[in-house]
Amino acid sequence: MHDYTLCRNFAAAMDNMISVIVQDSKGNFQTIEAPTDMSLSLMEVLKGSDYAIEATCGGMALCATCHVRVMKGLDQLKPQNNDELDMLDTLPTLYPESRLSCQIHISEEIDGIEIKLFH
Numbered sequence: 001m002h003d004y005t006l007c008r009n010f011a012a013a014m015d016n017m018i019s020v021i022v023q024d025s026k027g028n029f030q031t032i033e034a035p036t037d038m039s040l041s042l043m044e045v046l047k048g049s050d051y052a053i054e055a056t057c058g059g060m061a062l063c064a065t066c067h068v069r070v071m072k073g074l075d076q077l078k079p080q081n082n083d084e085l086d087m088l089d090t091l092p093t094l095y096p097e098s099r100l101s102c103q104i105h106i107s108e109e110i111d112g113i114e115i116k117l118f119h
């Protein structure tokens with residue numbers, strides 16, 4: 001394969017990538033990249049990036065162990081559905097920016113959001 005082809009393939013792959021800024025529980029920030037063309041949730045991307053997200057229900061909005069706070073870009077997200085709202089209501093501490101990361105679909109619309117983790 002020629003270098004030009006590799007560069008073109010790399011550029012095409014980067015077209016399908018977004019950035020998410022992650023603050024861990026110790027206050028460390030890291031920007032992670034996520035592909036928009038693989039039907040991933042934010043929870044799956046966080047787990048794939050080795051963050052300690054339990055996600056015990058596997059992304060079905062039944063456990064709330066994927067709870068994150070969206071510190072920037074909350075208005076870029078689709079509103080919560082009833083399942084997410086019901087599960088968020090079970091949390092001992094709920095913030096206005098609380099979301100279930102398993103219910104956030106990785107898409108161009110959320111490029112650049114900043115989230116804060118609890119663990």
Ligand code: FES
Binds near residue numbers: 043064100103
């Ligand atoms: S993984 Fe269970 S609610 Fe998100």
